[in-house]
Amino acid sequence: MKKLILMGLLTLSLTTYASEIEQLKEELKRQQEIIDQLHQKVKQLQGQQEIAEKAREKLKKLHQSPIDKILSNPFSQPKFLPDLSLILDFSYVSRNLTDKTYREVMIPGFNHGFFYSHEDHGHSSPYNAERGFNLNYGELYLTHAVDPYFDLVGIFHLSERGFEIEEGYFRTRGMPANLQIKGGKFYSKFGRLNQFHHHYWDFVDAPLVYRAAFGEHNLLEKGAQITWLAPTPFYLLLGVEAFQGDNEYNFNRNGFIVNTKKDGTGTDIEVPDTKKPNLYTFFVKPSFDIGRTSILWGLSYAEGKTRINHLEDQDSPHAFAGNTKIYGLDLTVRYTLDSYRHITWQSEYIQRDVKGTGFGYNNLDNLVRPNLQREQSGFYSQVVYKFAPRWRAGARYDLINKNDTFINGVNRNLPDNLYRYSAMIDFLPSEFSRIRIQYNYDKSLFLQDGTSFERKTNHEIILQFNIAIGAHGAHSF
Amino acid sequence: MRLIIGLMFLFFTVAKGEIKVVTTYPYIASITKEIVKEKGKVESLAEGIFDPHFVVPKPSLTIKLRDADLLVINGAGLEVGWLPPLLNQANNLKINPSSVGFLDLSNLVNLIDKPENTSRAYGDIHPEGNPHFHLNPNNIPILADAITQKLCRLDQYNCQYYKNNYSSFKERWDSKIKEWDVRMSPLRGKKFIQYHKLFDYFLLRYGLKSVGTLELLPGIPPNAKHVDSLIDLVRNEKVDRVLQDVYHPQKPANFISEKTGVRITILPHDVGAVPEAKDIYSLFDEIVKRFTQ
Numbered sequence: 001m002k003k004l005i006l007m008g009l010l011t012l013s014l015t016t017y018a019s020e021i022e023q024l025k026e027e028l029k030r031q032q033e034i035i036d037q038l039h040q041k042v043k044q045l046q047g048q049q050e051i052a053e054k055a056r057e058k059l060k061k062l063h064q065s066p067i068d069k070i071l072s073n074p075f076s077q078p079k080f081l082p083d084l085s086l087i088l089d090f091s092y093v094s095r096n097l098t099d100k101t102y103r104e105v106m107i108p109g110f111n112h113g114f115f116y117s118h119e120d121h122g123h124s125s126p127y128n129a130e131r132g133f134n135l136n137y138g139e140l141y142l143t144h145a146v147d148p149y150f151d152l153v154g155i156f157h158l159s160e161r162g163f164e165i166e167e168g169y170f171r172t173r174g175m176p177a178n179l180q181i182k183g184g185k186f187y188s189k190f191g192r193l194n195q196f197h198h199h200y201w202d203f204v205d206a207p208l209v210y211r212a213a214f215g216e217h218n219l220l221e222k223g224a225q226i227t228w229l230a231p232t233p234f235y236l237l238l239g240v241e242a243f244q245g246d247n248e249y250n251f252n253r254n255g256f257i258v259n260t261k262k263d264g265t266g267t268d269i270e271v272p273d274t275k276k277p278n279l280y281t282f283f284v285k286p287s288f289d290i291g292r293t294s295i296l297w298g299l300s301y302a303e304g305k306t307r308i309n310h311l312e313d314q315d316s317p318h319a320f321a322g323n324t325k326i327y328g329l330d331l332t333v334r335y336t337l338d339s340y341r342h343i344t345w346q347s348e349y350i351q352r353d354v355k356g357t358g359f360g361y362n363n364l365d366n367l368v369r370p371n372l373q374r375e376q377s378g379f380y381s382q383v384v385y386k387f388a389p390r391w392r393a394g395a396r397y398d399l400i401n402k403n404d405t406f407i408n409g410v411n412r413n414l415p416d417n418l419y420r421y422s423a424m425i426d427f428l429p430s431e432f433s434r435i436r437i438q439y440n441y442d443k444s445l446f447l448q449d450g451t452s453f454e455r456k457t458n459h460e461i462i463l464q465f466n467i468a469i470g471a472h473g474a475h476s477f
Numbered sequence: 478m479r480l481i482i483g484l485m486f487l488f489f490t491v492a493k494g495e496i497k498v499v500t501t502y503p504y505i506a507s508i509t510k511e512i513v514k515e516k517g518k519v520e521s522l523a524e525g526i527f528d529p530h531f532v533v534p535k536p537s538l539t540i541k542l543r544d545a546d547l548l549v550i551n552g553a554g555l556e557v558g559w560l561p562p563l564l565n566q567a568n569n570l571k572i573n574p575s576s577v578g579f580l581d582l583s584n585l586v587n588l589i590d591k592p593e594n595t596s597r598a599y600g601d602i603h604p605e606g607n608p609h610f611h612l613n614p615n616n617i618p619i620l621a622d623a624i625t626q627k628l629c630r631l632d633q634y635n636c637q638y639y640k641n642n643y644s645s646f647k648e649r650w651d652s653k654i655k656e657w658d659v660r661m662s663p664l665r666g667k668k669f670i671q672y673h674k675l676f677d678y679f680l681l682r683y684g685l686k687s688v689g690t691l692e693l694l695p696g697i698p699p700n701a702k703h704v705d706s707l708i709d710l711v712r713n714e715k716v717d718r719v720l721q722d723v724y725h726p727q728k729p730a731n732f733i734s735e736k737t738g739v740r741i742t743i744l745p746h747d748v749g750a751v752p753e754a755k756d757i758y759s760l761f762d763e764i765v766k767r768f769t770q
Contacts, residue, residue, distance in 0.1 A: 148575055151565075174570025178543055229543055229568055235536035237566075287536035294535040334535070339528035339724040389698060389726070430696060431558070432597060469597070476562035477534050 082144035082152075085470030087199050089136040093128045095460040097445075102129075105445035108453050109376060109403045109414040110212035111249065112310070126216050128204065128462050135160060139199065141472060149173055153186075155197070166220070178229040188219040189227070189239055190281050190300040192330035192348050200475055202346070202384045204438045204462045208398035208420050209350045209378035212444075213326065215249045219302070222246060223277060235287035235296075243304075245278030250324045250352070251304040253278040256311060258319055262365035269367075271307065271321045271359075279304035283328075287477075292336045296477065300328035306356060320372060322356010334477075340389040351377040351402075358407065373406040378418075390429065396422040400444065415453050418444035432472075436464040496632045499545040499572070501556050502529060503748035504611050505582065507757040508621050509549060511646045512628060516635050522563075525749025528724045530601075530696075532559040542567035545578070547631055549624060552583030553608030580627050582620050586610045589677060600694025612746065613678035614654050614761055618647050653758060657765045658683075664717075664768060670707060671720040672730070675746050679764065688714050691729045699729050711737045718742050723750045742767050 095102065106113040114126040127136040138158040146152050150170045157166035169184030189195050193210060205211070210218060223243035230236040245253035255273040260266030280303055287296040308320040330348040337343070358372035378400035386392045403416040420443060426436035442458035496517035500506040506521035513519055520541050523532045529551075542548065542563055550556055564573065571578040588606030595604045610616050625643040629636035665684040669676075672691040680687050689710050693703045710716065711733060718740040719730045730741050745754040745763055754760040 171565075174573055174576075175568060176570070178568045180568045227568075229539065229566065231543075233540070235540050237536075285536075289535065289537045294533070294537065296536055334533070336533060338526075339531055340726075342533070430597070431601065474534070474558045474561050476566065477536055 080144070082142045083471040083473060085141045085468055085472035087137075087139040087141070087466065087468045087472070089127070089139075089199065090465045090467075091128050091134045091136060091204070092463040093131055093134060093460060094462075095131050095458065097456060097458050097460075099130050101447070101456060102458075105447055105456050105458075107208075107212045107400075107418065107444055108446050108448070109374065109405050109412075110400075111215065114211075114216060127198070128460075137198075139166070139197070141470075143473060145173065146170065178231065180227045180229075182225040182227075183223075185220070185222045186225070188221055188241055188243070188281055188302070189225065189283055189285075190219050190241075190302050190326070191283075191328040191350065192296075192298060192332060192346060194218050196475075199466050199468070202344075202382060202392075202394055203396055203422055203424055204436060204464050205422075205440070207348065207380035207382075207396070208418065208442075208444055209348070209380060209400060212378065212400060212418075213249065213350055213352050213376070214247060217247075219247055219281075221251075221279060223279070235285075237283075237285040239281075239283050239285075241279075241281040242277045243279040243281070244276060245274060245304055247279070248308070250306055250326065250354075251279040251302075252307045252309075253305070254307055254309070255321075256307065256309040256319055258311060258359045258367065260367040262317065262361040262367075266367065271319070274305035274307060294334045294336075294477070296332045298328070298330045300326075300330070302326040302328075306354065311359075317361065319359040320356055321359070322354060322372065325353045327351045327353075341386055343383065343385045345381070345383050347379060347381040349377065349379040351375075370408045371406075373409075375402060375404045375406075376400070377402040382422075391425070391427055393425045394423070396420075396424075398422070398444070412451075415446060415455065420444050432468045434464070434466040436462075436466070438462045438464070496546050496628065496635075497544055498547045498549065498628075499541050500549045501532075501560060502551055502611075504757055504760065505549050505551065505620070505624075507748045507760075508617065509624050511757070512621060512625050512639050512642045514638075514642055516632070516638060522560075525745070525747040525754070526723060529555055529747065530558060532556075534559045534563050536566070538563050539566045542572065543569050545569060545572050547578045547580065547627060548572035549580045549582065549627070551608060551611070552581035553588060553605040553610070554603040555608040577630060578627075580623060582623065583608060583610065585619050585623050586613075586616045589681065590674070600692075601696030603695075607674055607677055609675050609746070610678050612676055612764075613682045614650075614657060615682065616678070617757065618650055621646055621650075649758075653761065657761060660765050660769050667717040668714050669718055669720050670711065670716055670733075672722055672725040675722055676720055676744060688716060691719070691725070691733075698726075704729055704732060707733055708736050711739050720744050722746050742770075744768075 097105065103115050104113060128134050140156040140158060142154040144152060149172065151173055152170050153167060154165070155167040157164040165185060167186045169182050169186040171182045172180055175181060187195050193201065193207065206218065221243035223241055225239060225241040227237055227239035230238060243251070245251040253274045253276055255271045257268045257270050259268055281301065283298060283300040285296065285298040287294065303325045304323065306320060306322050306324045311317040311319050328348060328350050332344065332346045334342055334344045352374065354374035356372055358370050360368055362368050378398070380396055380398045382394060382396035384392055384394035398420040400416065400418040403414050403418065405412045405414055421441045422438060424436055424438035426434055428434050438461070440458065440460045442460065443455065445456050445458050446453040447456055496513065498509050498513060498517055498519045500509060500519065500521050502523050503521040503525045506519050509519045522538050522541060523529060550560065570576060573579060583605065588610060591606035592602055592604060595602055611620070621643055625639050628639045661683040666686070668686045668688045669680060670689040670691065671687060673695065674687070674690060677687055689707055691699050691707065693699050716739055719733060721727055721730045721741050721743045723743060723745060733739060734741050744767055745751040745760055748754050748756055748760050751763060753763045
């Protein structure tokens with residue numbers, strides 16, 4: 001019995017012991033956890049101490065160094081940098097006309113040669129002027145939204161001889177009633193090609209009729225433009241422009257003084273400046289699609305007063321005062337084969353009517369003022385085929401079909417049927433580079449000898465490199 | 478006074494008429510149609526059969542933008558080469574990027590392959606990351622939700638209708654995802670090459686590996702040396718197939734297939750790219766079908 005009680009007590013005490021041990025173990029565990037936590041805290045505190053010390057050291061250094069060594073840039077605005085791009089046009093020219101002849105040839109009834117410039121018109125030599133290498137231009141583009149109301153575009157034409165604002169204009173961003181206003185210096189939307197920059201052209205050079213009628217800069221003017229996208233079910237853009245009149249071939253605004261004697265001993269006659277602004281244009285451009293074919297055509301009209309001052313000429317000083325009307329008709333048809341292949345046919349017809357008074361000197365060096373009238377027209381038609389993702393080929397036919405100049409009603413019988421054939425192939429390694437080779441067979445150039453003209457056939461091959469870097473905006477259709 | 482109120486009422490009823498939504502790509506138009514249904518007109522500027530990077534900015538597209546109340550774009554640089562001149566010509570202040578009627582979907586999803594440094598020496602890369610995010614089916618409801626919110630903002634009167642349409646779209650889409658997940662699961666881990674990094678989001682979603690592109694660099698077509706290296710790659714890496722989109726030339730893929738026997742699968746990347754891909758559902762149906770065939 002005793003044994004039994006003893007056993008019972010023992011087991012009881014043992015079990016109590018066991019439970020106590022369990023408790024102790026747990027207690028130990030808890031304490032261990034607390035110790036661990038404390039360890040961590042100490043570590044954290046040590047870390048913080050170190051950071052604090054480092055900071056203190058930094059501060060010390062700052063205090064030690066002069067205050068103006070603290071670098072801070074709180075007003076930097078890199079996110080507002082405008083889109084910026086640079087385009088370089090470089091070429092190699094092979095031409096059968098010598099550079100000397102090329103300087104002298106002209107398109108009769110239109111110009112005195114491509115190098116002829118009587119006013120201060122920056123770059124007076126045309127692109128691809130010399131045999132061999134030509135650095136035609138570097139063009140710097142800057143464009144960005146001004147605020148919710150305007151975009152600003154600046155295009156700077158850099159040549160070896162100078163810096164020029166080629167275009168600089170603002171454009172409204174969200175006028176009501178689908179209106180848009182543009183102001184500054186920009187290419188007129190007259191015709192089809194005129195609005196585009198040289199780097200976007202399908203050929204190295206402008207069509208013959210453009211070069212003849214508008215000169216080397218096309219219709220690039222200071223003024224304002226309003227366009228309206230009509231609420232029609234198809235695309236219909238209407239626009240008017242008013243320009244100051246900078247185009248020296250047609251719409252120059254500056255008057256001149258002409259003397260009744262060639263040697264200047266007579267009396268001065270003043271031809272005043274034109275009204276300013278001098279040039280007004282109007283255009284209508286409808287477009288629609290038929291399946292995969294897009295058709296865009298246009299009617300354009302430009303009218304302004306004309307002042308041509310060639311009185312500084314050594315041999316035959318002359319001048320003109322009158323007015324000019326230019327009519328344009330254009331048609332572009334683009335057929336899309338797939339993502340990378342398309343055919344575009346583009347044609348333009350331009351007619352120019354000039355009326356006014358010519359100023360010149362007769363054999364006795366006396367001033368004569370005949371009635372002068374020009375009726376001229378020409379067109380180009382071109383096909384460009386993008387036949388592979390990186391290749392395009394194109395052909396162009398240029399013709400000046402009418403070239404009548406009447407002096408006091410008598411036709412001077414200037415050469416007409418001036419024409420040119422061009423062919424080009426271009427390779428586009430990427431969207432940002434273009435290598436193009438173009439051949440021109442040009443029957444539009446003449447050498448003048450008194451009143452007679454000698455046609456100089458021009459064969460030329462131009463290898464063009466047009467390369468762009470930076471953020472350059474997409475081009476429109 | 479009464480006349481003015483009357484005229485205003487007339488104006489608002491006319492203006493309310495129906496909402497006009499223009500999207501840059503057909504897949505966005507299809508999602509939007511699921512939400513808008515008959516309460517508006519939805520049009521896409523681009524066509525699914527063409528390269529989304531090179532859309533011709535033809536004047537007729539300007540007309541669609543001129544009349545739009547809402548413009549939904551893919552974003553991430555995909556439209557940079559063609560949309561800005563159209564927006565400029567459309568003169569529609571409602572859909573300018575700073576206006577309420579403009580939605581850029583790329584802001585709503587995580588873009589992969591965002592390069593830390595960029596130079597055009599590496600081809601025509603998108604600094605924003607890979608813009609073809611719509612081929613991850615999980616992204617579609619996120620886009621649909623954002624479009625719904627925009628529609629609600631512009632057309633509060635029909636908001637509940639749009640929300641209901643979104644709910645039923647989401648429900649149907651989730652069940653479709655389950656179906657596609659089951660069908661795609663056996664392909665996990667397989668290796669592919671593609672012309673352009675067009676299908677990366679889809680491949681990533683289903684645990685498939687893209688081991689190379691036919692183009693040398695983004696936007697730069699392959700040269701002979703690159704094709705040779707791809708032939709080696711196909712052999713060494715045991716590439717399952719070449720994924721060919723509908724708009725790039727198929728010649729390089731055919732050449733690699735001839736040399737190695739690797740299969741070519743033509744995949745639609747957008748609604749309308751192949752006749753079977755009629756809407757956003759059948760686009761994914763067709764992709765899954767062509768993968769599992």
